Amino acid sequence: MTLHIDPKHLPEAQSGPRRYQMLIDGKWTDGEVGLEGERVSPGHGVLVSRYAFGSEGDVNRAAAAARRAFHRGPWPRMKAADRAAVLLKTADLIDARREEIARLDALESGKPIAQARGEVAGAADIWRYAASLARTLHGESYANLGDSMLGVVLREPIGVVSIITPWNFPFLIVAQKLPFALAAGCTAIVKPSEMTSASTVVLGELLMEAGLPEGVCNIVLGTGPEVGAHMVTHPSVDMVTFTGSTRVGKATMQAASATLKKVAMELGGKNAQVVFPDADLEAAVDAAVFGAFFNAGECCNAGSRLIVHKAVAADFLAAFEKRAAKVRVGDPLDDATKVGAIITPEHLKKIENAVVDASADGASVAIGGAGLASGAGQYMAPTVVTGVKPEMAIARDEVFGPVLSVMEFERVEEAIRLVDTTDYGLSAGVWSKDIDTAVTVARAARTGTVWVNTFMDGYPELPFGGMKQSGVGRELGKGAVEDFTESKTIQFHRGPRTSWWVDG
Numbered sequence: 001m002t003l004h005i006d007p008k009h010l011p012e013a014q015s016g017p018r019r020y021q022m023l024i025d026g027k028w029t030d031g032e033v034g035l036e037g038e039r040v041s042p043g044h045g046v047l048v049s050r051y052a053f054g055s056e057g058d059v060n061r062a063a064a065a066a067r068r069a070f071h072r073g074p075w076p077r078m079k080a081a082d083r084a085a086v087l088l089k090t091a092d093l094i095d096a097r098r099e100e101i102a103r104l105d106a107l108e109s110g111k112p113i114a115q116a117r118g119e120v121a122g123a124a125d126i127w128r129y130a131a132s133l134a135r136t137l138h139g140e141s142y143a144n145l146g147d148s149m150l151g152v153v154l155r156e157p158i159g160v161v162s163i164i165t166p167w168n169f170p171f172l173i174v175a176q177k178l179p180f181a182l183a184a185g186c187t188a189i190v191k192p193s194e195m196t197s198a199s200t201v202v203l204g205e206l207l208m209e210a211g212l213p214e215g216v217c218n219i220v221l222g223t224g225p226e227v228g229a230h231m232v233t234h235p236s237v238d239m240v241t242f243t244g245s246t247r248v249g250k251a252t253m254q255a256a257s258a259t260l261k262k263v264a265m266e267l268g269g270k271n272a273q274v275v276f277p278d279a280d281l282e283a284a285v286d287a288a289v290f291g292a293f294f295n296a297g298e299c300c301n302a303g304s305r306l307i308v309h310k311a312v313a314a315d316f317l318a319a320f321e322k323r324a325a326k327v328r329v330g331d332p333l334d335d336a337t338k339v340g341a342i343i344t345p346e347h348l349k350k351i352e353n354a355v356v357d358a359s360a361d362g363a364s365v366a367i368g369g370a371g372l373a374s375g376a377g378q379y380m381a382p383t384v385v386t387g388v389k390p391e392m393a394i395a396r397d398e399v400f401g402p403v404l405s406v407m408e409f410e411r412v413e414e415a416i417r418l419v420d421t422t423d424y425g426l427s428a429g430v431w432s433k434d435i436d437t438a439v440t441v442a443r444a445a446r447t448g449t450v451w452v453n454t455f456m457d458g459y460p461e462l463p464f465g466g467m468k469q470s471g472v473g474r475e476l477g478k479g480a481v482e483d484f485t486e487s488k489t490i491q492f493h494r495g496p497r498t499s500w501w502v503d504g
Contacts, residue, residue, distance in 0.1 A: 003374035007044035019050040023204040025065035026214025032057040042110035043332040043341035045376035053222040059230040062218035066160040066187040067236045069215030076185035080134045087131035089210035094124040104198040106332040110341030123175035129460035130179035133481040150492040155485040157185035159238030162231040166244045167193035168298045176475045177241050184484035187216045197221050246469050264473035268398045269426030272305040272419045277312045279431035285319045287455040293382050297402040307418050310408045324382050341377045348378045351401030358394035363387045390421045416444045425467030429455040
């Protein structure tokens with residue numbers, strides 16, 4: 001299969017890329033030492049963005065600004081209703097610039113433009129949900145401690161939060177963190193991926209337009225070693241929230257432990273969809289194709305493992321392959337595209353090598369298995385690997401590409417064991433019309449989310465996060481704002497107090 005990608009229609013191919021600066025203390029700025037970065041679109045092979053990159057000195061400036069804004073500025077002391085108003089205004093501004101933001105994410109990450117539009121709309125919805133939580137955040141009181149004592153538990157903002165986000169969902173994932181930190185009254189330093197920074201910079205513009213005080217949200221662009229590492233270890237930072245690979249997450253936790261910062265980690269996944277013979281097989285096939293190939297498989301929640309009952313495996317795979325053949329791979333800016341580009345040539349090679357290794361281990365490549373010739377950018381064919389054994393790397397390790405590994409089972413207990421044979425525990429899906437079967441698998445699976453007769457639906461009201469090596473903590477849900485707070489206990493005593501000191 002050969003794709004025909006023509007980048008000549010891109011404005012960036014004619015007039016050149018836009019240059020983006022950092023936001024520190026309410027001002028747009030270059031880095032102290034003049035570092036620069038640039039991004040070539042993975043779908044078009046054209047330079048689409050230039051950035052002013054930061055370094056340790058810029059992190060120091062941002063941390064100082066965030067600390068001043070927290071201790072001296074109005075944000076933590078504002079009425080919750082006033083903070084909520086800023087978040088709601090931000091959501092409205094996101095909606096107004098949805099097409100622009102979606103296009104930036106499609107250009108820089110390679111995701112399909114139609115999908116990017118949905119993510120931007122979803123991000124606006126999350127900002128509105130966070131605004132509602134700002135007004136409902138509260139503590140507790142205890143009037144049951146005796147006549148002379150009253151206990152009050154306050155929820156106070158934790159302080160300065162470092163927010164580090166990945167390249168695969170540039171605008172959506174920052175929305176799963178920043179608005180909840182702001183709703184709690186925190187200040188923040190945000191570092192997007194150095195490959196997909198543009199939409200986060202636009203978010204900074206929207207926050208300023210919405211009335212966010214200077215220094216409350218600072219955006220520092222750059223690489224992990226130059227910027228991210230210093231955000232994790234900086235003594236003025238009270239909490240780190242990170243989304244990315246498990247390998248980098250472990251290093252981040254270790255670095256943050258030196259100053260005992262609170263950490264929240266949303267990491268990798270090797271997620272299974274389990275299909276029983278009594279399932280709605282047509283719906284399950286559609287969900288399995290979606291789960292495997294959505295965002296070109298570059299998704300921590302991807303349904304990268306199919307665990308299907310032997311009684312229906314042959315028919316299910318035939319139907320899957322027929323539907324997968326209709327999945328349109330192509331130009332991310334084409335509204336009809338379902339699978340866009342792979343983030344970098346190096347990552348494409350890594351995905352291809354994982355499939356080659358699986359073949360060497362004894363698995364079979366049923367469809368796909370290699371990159372697609374395109375003329376510009378880099379693309380991967382939707383791939384299905386069958387005959388997979390649970391001990392194989394392809395069954396256990398996160399490939400982060402459009403690759404589905406297929407395993408078969410006969411008993412419920414065997415299916416549950418296969419779900420849990422990885423170090424990850426982010427999500428899973430189970431397909432069965434039998435409520436006993438569905439509940440049994442859902443309760444037993446060691447994952448943070450289990451979908452029953454659906455896959456990868458998401459709502460701001462529902463917590464998201466993983467077990468085992470898929471992360472620490474949860475995002476979204478009614479507790480999301482509380483995660484950015486500390487509890488403070490205050491005890492009030494009235495009347496005479498019995499003296500501890502006894503004369504004589």
